[in-house]
Amino acid sequence: MPNPIPQTMSAVLLTGHGGLDRLVYRDDVPVPRPEAGQVLVQVTATAKNNTDRKAREGHYSTRDDDEAVSFAIGGKPTLTFPRIQGADVVGTVAAVGDGMNPARLGERGLLDFNIYGTGRRDINLVPDYFGHGADGGFAEYVVVPDDQFHAVTDPTLADAELAALGMCSYQTAYHMLTAADIHPGEHVLITGASGGVGTALIQLCRIIGAIPYASSTPAKAPALCELGAQAVFDRRDTRDFVARTAAATGGVPFDAVMDLVGGASTRRFIEAMTFDMVARTTYPRLSIAGASESNVSEIPWTLIYLYQVRIVGVSHGTRAEAEQLVHWIRAGRLRPVLQAAFPLSAIHDCERYFVDRAAGHLGKVVVVPDAQWATHGAPFALA
Numbered sequence: 001m002p003n004p005i006p007q008t009m010s011a012v013l014l015t016g017h018g019g020l021d022r023l024v025y026r027d028d029v030p031v032p033r034p035e036a037g038q039v040l041v042q043v044t045a046t047a048k049n050n051t052d053r054k055a056r057e058g059h060y061s062t063r064d065d066d067e068a069v070s071f072a073i074g075g076k077p078t079l080t081f082p083r084i085q086g087a088d089v090v091g092t093v094a095a096v097g098d099g100m101n102p103a104r105l106g107e108r109g110l111l112d113f114n115i116y117g118t119g120r121r122d123i124n125l126v127p128d129y130f131g132h133g134a135d136g137g138f139a140e141y142v143v144v145p146d147d148q149f150h151a152v153t154d155p156t157l158a159d160a161e162l163a164a165l166g167m168c169s170y171q172t173a174y175h176m177l178t179a180a181d182i183h184p185g186e187h188v189l190i191t192g193a194s195g196g197v198g199t200a201l202i203q204l205c206r207i208i209g210a211i212p213y214a215s216s217t218p219a220k221a222p223a224l225c226e227l228g229a230q231a232v233f234d235r236r237d238t239r240d241f242v243a244r245t246a247a248a249t250g251g252v253p254f255d256a257v258m259d260l261v262g263g264a265s266t267r268r269f270i271e272a273m274t275f276d277m278v279a280r281t282t283y284p285r286l287s288i289a290g291a292s293e294s295n296v297s298e299i300p301w302t303l304i305y306l307y308q309v310r311i312v313g314v315s316h317g318t319r320a321e322a323e324q325l326v327h328w329i330r331a332g333r334l335r336p337v338l339q340a341a342f343p344l345s346a347i348h349d350c351e352r353y354f355v356d357r358a359a360g361h362l363g364k365v366v367v368v369p370d371a372q373w374a375t376h377g378a379p380f381a382l383a
């Protein structure tokens with residue numbers, strides 16, 4: 001049976017757009033109470049995502065100016081302050097709202113981080129998420145929808161590892177593949193392949209039978225191949241990119257590119273799909289969900305329309321995709337790629353580490369409440 005629920009908790013409050021000083025660790029934040037349709041989760045681990053930093057720094061403008069804003073859902077921004085960030089929450093059910101199943105008390109689970117605009121399972125057009133439009137997991141407790149907190153009981157998967165399989169990376173990765181209609185046997189280039197979304201893409205390609213190729217740094221090649229990459233291309237070597245990729249695929253163009261990098265590189269990625277249209281049997285597809293290099297790519301329209309490139313923008317996936325991913329997690333088909341855990345009170349160190357990652361960094365970083373650190377964080381502390 002869970003422990004009694006305190007009145008206040010430790011949490012990191014985002015107090016406004018700006019630098020690290022906007023993240024304030026407090027131990028007097030009221031513990032939220034679950035309402036009908038909700039459960040209260042005692043947090044044991046929450047994965048970090050780029051979106052935490054982007055939202056804090058105000059990088060979600062879709063306008064062509066420098067104004068620091070966040071994206072607007074239904075016409076108005078949903079990020080208000082103070083906000084507790086942290087999308088990929090793992091923990092145990094500590095209380096249930098009116099009418100909810102008390103048998104869930106003590107159950108371990110993973111949050112589907114979306115704030116869905118509707119009940120539809122097949123489409124998600126107004127993507128917002130816990131940690132942005134509502135409080136997330138950089139706290140000791142969080143209230144979430146009962147039907148989006150998915151039980152994962154596998155005792156061989158530590159809570160921090162389960163958080164590293166969180167939906168912000170995995171559901172985005174899966175939706176990149178479904179939106180581009182990837183089929184078994186297709187050759188798929190993954191850019192930014194060593195990150196949270198990239199490592200998810202490599203594994204998901206293998207699950208659906210596609211052949212993943214990675215663009216990354218050479219030092220990470222053995223680990224990426226071990227995860228499932230067929231070959232790894234040095235992202236810093238821009239010469240003869242098309243020829244090098246063609247040599248790896250047996251001379252055929254990539255069927256599709258999953259692009260997390262953007263900037264000047266994207267043109268090369270498209271050329272690696274279009275250099276021989278006679279060899280193709282499907283349209284070239286470019287699925288975009290991130291921009292680690294730059295938010296702006298200069299691409300001739302002729303390259304797009306003459307070669308009939310299908311470009312799809314991807315933010316969050318659907319309820320059905322989240323449930324499929326949980327099914328694969330429960331079945332042990334996805335492997336967590338966890339680089340390091342940090343205590344919640346060290347959120348500034350964690351943010352700095354996340355932004356200036358060392359050359360060998362692979363996969364995810366997880367934050368663990370201090371009271372849970374010995375059990376759930378210390379085994380994964382940064383060496």
Ligand SMILES: NC(=O)c1ccc[n+]([C@@H]2O[C@H](COP(=O)([O-])OP(=O)(O)OC[C@H]3O[C@@H](n4cnc5c(N)ncnc54)[C@H](OP(=O)(O)O)[C@@H]3O)[C@@H](O)[C@H]2O)c1
Pocket residue numbers: 049050051054168169172191192193194195196197198215216217220235260261289290291292293294314315316361363
């Ligand atoms: N649309 C969505 O819902 C959604 C969800 C999650 C993430 N994203 C976005 O997707 C992108 C990747 O996210 P992530 O969480 O996987 O990131 P991540 O864990 O931070 O990994 C990004 C990887 O990209 C590579 N990289 C970094 N800077 C680069 C540069 N200038 N040029 C090329 N590659 C670079 C690095 O690997 P190497 O050094 O090995 O190349 C790095 O490990 C980000 O832009 C993020 O904001 C979007």
